[in-house]
Amino acid sequence: MPDMADIQGSYDDLFTAVPEALCDLLDAGDAGGSVAVYVDGEPVVDVWGGHADAGRTIPWQRDTLVGVWSVTKTMTALCALILADRGDLDVDVPVARYWPEFAAAGKEQVLVRHLLSHTAGLPDWDGTVTPEDLYDRESVTARLAAQAPWWEPGTEAGYHSLTQGFLVGEVIRRVTGRGVGEFLAEQVTGPLGADFHIGLPAEHDHRVALTVPPPHRDEDYAARAPGSTAPAGGNGVRVRDGNSVAWRRAEIPAASGFGTARSIALAQSVMVCGGAVRGTRLLSAAGCERAWQEQFAGQDRILGMPVRYGLGYGLFGTTYGWGGWGGSLVMIEPEARSVVVYVTNQMREPEEDTRGLEVVMSAYDGLQGLRV
Structure with missing residues (x-):
């Protein structure tokens, strides 16, 4: 057994493999990280370790925040599913019902569920988009509204790396009058006490663990789709962009979320607990099941690999969730709650990078043990 002296937090005896897995990753050279396993809305693992900085001088703390890149999509999806469950948002109607300008350039029949399942045909912007452009929500959403789809919406999928969040986020804004970050804080993370933010207030900056590029790379390292030599979606977001104050303040609902493993596990636990955690109901049991209704199965045109998409989440066998650039991952298993x-x-x-999968697998024996 590895020396787990550097691992902080707590875990159920059935789950000793999980802190061991985190310890192995730190021993292999990782700076820092945290893992949370929640069952029935309560933590059975809540551990962290390593350092919050590349220089290995600042220990990772219980409340260290980290940018989770595309794991943010699952939090934005949760907001949309809550609105759908309340009857405020119909995923089977055209986007233009909520966002009239979106009906341009042949998108009259693009449905809300196409946005959530990466099948809308808008995986990137036509023309160049700089990281600075992403901080101007009105501009980038207007460009998407005016743009023609790259394929017939609903017929194929292509990972909407950054555009998905702006598309879903604009629908949420049109329905509620609030941006995703504000809605999330008011309706999800606030009531649950989950420490997750899209559009991070300055008061939390001191808790942020900046992203450390891969070995032998620097902060100009740019996002790439798996198996691709081109930047993911052509957007060319670099590590230095994600580490900037501007990125933290921005509301980029597909990628600029900051939180702890605990905060994501707590919020997403509503999806396996029939819509309520710790006495706080966010949606109905039927509303939760929407998430894993398959919308597409086949080859993803952008990622170049076979995928299955539900409503805002990727589907993986009996589980669903999503991962982010850099290694963060959330995996939800309804059967094991x-x-x-x-x-x-x-x-x-x-x-x-197989770290997220290794961590998920390390929890498997414990989850099996709970069922006995």
Whole structure:
């Protein structure tokens, strides 16, 4: 057994493999990270370790926040599913019902569920979009509204790396009058006491663990789709962009979320607990089941690999969830009523990065043990 002296937090005896897995990752050279496993809305693992900085001088704390990149999509999806459950948002109607300008350029029949399932045909912007452009929500959403789809919406999928959040986020804004970050704080993370933010207030900056690029890379390292040599969606977001104050303040609902493993596990636990956690009901049991209704199965045109998409989440056998650039991952298993979350500030090369899966697998024996 590895020396787990550097691992802080608590865990149920059935789940000793989980802190061991985190310890192994730190021993292999990772800067820092945290893992949470929730069952029935309560933590059975809540551990963290390593360092919050590349120089290994600042210990990772219980409340260290980290940018989780595309894991943010699952929090934005949760907001949309809550609105759908309340009857405020119909996923089977055209987007233009809520966002009239969106009906331009042949998008009259694009449905809300196409946005959530990466089948809308808007995986990127036509023309160049700089990281600075992403901080101007009105501009980038207007560009998407005016743009023609790259394929017939609903017929194929292509990972909407950054655009998905702006598309879903604008619908949420049109329905509620509030941005995703504000809605999330008011309706989800606030009531639950979950420490997750889209559009991070300055008062939390001191808790942020900046992203550390992969070994032998610097902060100009840019996002790439798995198996691709081109930047993911052509957007070219770099580590230095994600580490900037502007990125933290921005509301980029597909990628600029900051939180702890615990906060994501707590919020997503509503999906396996029939819509309510710790006495706080966010949606109905039927509303939760919407998440894993398959919307697409086949080859993703952007990622170049087979995928299955539900409403805002990727589907993986009996589980669903999503991962982020840099290694963070949330995996939700309805049957075991469990959520496993791994977050880290340490990037590895995408084609070599199996850490999230290793952490999920390390929780498996414990979850099986709980069923006995």
